[in-house]
Amino acid sequence: MNFLSLNVRGLGEGVKDKAGWIRELKKDNGIDFIALQEIQFSDISGIVFEKFWGVGKFEMDHVPAVGRSGGVVSMWDPSVYKVHDSIKHPNFLLTRGVLKGSNKELNIINVYAPQKTPQKKSLWDEIGSVLGNYIGMWVILGDFNAVRWKEERRNSIFNKNCASNFNIFINDNGLREYDMKGRKFTFINDNGNKQSKIDRVLVCQDFFSEWPVACLRALPRVHSDHCPIILVCANKNFGPKPFRFFNSWLERKDFDVVINKAIADLGGGREGIRILCL
Structure with a gap:
């Protein structure tokens, strides 16, 4: 199963270009699950999500924005991932289902975290509680509005307490990250002087063990100030590496x-x- 996550910065102005961009990314990378953040719409009835998905059947769910702030949309291929339940929170959407073929339980949380540190801490606690309530593998992806280390920010303030809370959440819940290729930062402001790695994919140990050579990649930003990130879980064995290079x-x-x-x-x-x- 392959994943695409992107903070779209709204589905109003430029939605046609954004839809075409996401549709091509899905097609080119064999995406089965799309997670969009910051849709900025409380009513999505006027948005044609078929233009985002492209060819083939899909299912979807969403958490509406509060006014023009936040909101997430999750879309998936029902022939790959069969969803049987969902849980909605103002800052995340949890879809619970099984992978077709293997029948393995997979829980996916699409996150758009708040800006303020105390609110983020409350969100990490809430997600931690959810992780303990259900069986199966876990993928948590989206815009966390937090970095783990000082090196993940450039020309912006590093909040030590915020990073510490985030790392405690990750460590206490046994979550893992794949090394991200393609880009060091996932958010770049309009003039390019502020950059940060706030978009990411976290997985549980069971998921990591199932797909140890999955590839996480940040792609160029085009119609957003965030980079799309994709997680490709196909196992490709090209034999032993000829040598190691850093x-x-x-x-x-x-x-x-x-x-x-x-x-x-x-x-x-x-x-x-x-x-x-x-």
Whole structure:
């Protein structure tokens, strides 16, 4: 099952472009579940969600915005995920169902967290209580309006207490994160000077064990100031990695010296490079 999460920053102005964007992302990435946040509509009866989903049958549920603030929409492929229950909260929508074929219980929470730290703390407590009430695997995705570490913010204030509350929630509930590829930050303001990683996907240990090589990726932002994030759970085995390389090595001043010396020690030229990569 593959997931797409995006803070759309409203479904009013530019909705046609946003719908086409999301539809193409779904098609290109084989998405089975779409989680949208900050729809900013209390009444969605006038929105044609078929244009977001595209070809094929889908089901959906939502939590309305309060006035023009918040609101979430979840959409899914019923041939992949059969939902039998939902729970609504002003800041999240929980869908409870089973994965077709395996019949495994899967609970998905689509989150749009509030701005203020005490309200976020109350939300983490509420979600923690929900996690303890139901069996099955868990995926919690959306806009958490919180970062875990100082490095996840640039040119904006890091709230140590907020981050601590968030990390305690994650650790106390045994949640995991996949390494995010593609982008370091998921939110970038209009002029680009403020950036943060506030959109994410959290999973329980059972889910992580079931799909240990799932790929989480942040894609370029187009019609929102948030990046879409996708979680692809298809297992692809390309064999053992030829060697391990960390991007941080590129920042070392002696990187070129070490690589050139290693190639020279192995005979130099193309043959040296070939041996180094084995």
